[in-house]
Each structure stands twice: as structure tokens, then as C-alpha cells.
Amino acid sequence: MADCLFCKIANHEVPASIVYEDDSVVAFNDINTEATTHILVIQRQNIATLNDIKPCHDQIVGEVVRRAAAIAAERKISAGGYRVVFNTNREAGQSVFHIHLHLIGGRSLGWPPG
Numbered sequence: 548m549a550d551c552l553f554c555k556i557a558n559h560e561v562p563a564s565i566v567y568e569d570d571s572v573v574a575f576n577d578i579n580t581e582a583t584t585h586i587l588v589i590q591r592q593n594i595a596t597l598n599d600i601k602p603c604h605d606q607i608v609g610e611v612v613r614r615a616a617a618i619a620a621e622r623k624i625s626a627g628g629y630r631v632v633f634n635t636n637r638e639a640g641q642s643v644f645h646i647h648l649h650l651i652g653g654r655s656l657g658w659p660p661g
């Protein structure tokens with residue numbers, strides 16, 4: 548998608564603090580960090596929201612989720628705890644319409660979210 552910010556980050560057309568990438572997944576620090584660790588994990592493929600996920604996407608969704616857990620382990624926040632969030636559409640606060648998993652941790656997190 549030509550105008551998608553996260554596609555451009557994945558393609559290195561827009562700079563970002565990338566912490567992991569492979570052929571299908573990219574992870575980078577959120578520019579407005581909410582915690583010591585606040586990383587966005589995306590699939591390279593442009594899919595707008597979780598509502599657009601189909602069975603053919605099962606593998607990539609699994610890769611995104613497993614990558615978030617792997618990064619949490621690398622950061623040594625797995626045991627203490629962390630949160631992963633897919634904001635979906637406007638009322639949930641989604642502002643970039645390329646599915647991204649927020650990985651947030653490194654501090655105590657309140658519940659429920661606002």
C-alpha cells in the first residue's frame with residue numbers, strides 16, 4: 548500500500564528504530580513509548596485491521612504473536628509480565644490501519660485500560 552506508514556517502515560522508506568525483522572515480520576520501537584518496552588510487531592503484508600483476518604492469515608498472525616513473546620523474553624520481562632494489544636478500529640484507538648501488535652512492558656500496567 549503506497550500510503551501506509553507501516554509498509555514504508557517495513558520497506559525502510561521511513562526511518563524507525565527496528566529491533567527485529569525477517570522475511571515476514573518487522574518489530575520497531577513505538578515513537579510515543581508508553582513504557583520501558585513499547586514495541587510494535589507487524590507483518591510485512593498490509594492487512595488493515597483484525598476484522599480483515601482470514602484463515603489464510605493464521606500463519607502470519609502466529610508469527611507476529613510468537614515474535615512479541617520472543618522479544619519479551621529477550622527483554623527479560625516475560626516472568627514479570629507484559630501486555631500485547633491489537634487496537635481495532637477507531638473506538639479502540641487504532642490510528643494506523645496496518646495491523647500491529649503493541650508489546651508493552653517493563654512497568655506495572657493498570658487494568659482495565661481506558
Ligand code: AMP
Pocket residue numbers: 552563575576577578579580587634640641642643644
Ligand atoms: P494504534 O493507535 O494502535 O494504531 O497505534 C499506532 C502506534 O504507532 C502509536 O502508538 C504511535 O505512537 C505509533 N507510531 C506512529 N508513527 C510512528 C512511527 N513513525 N514510528 C514508530 N511508531 C509510530
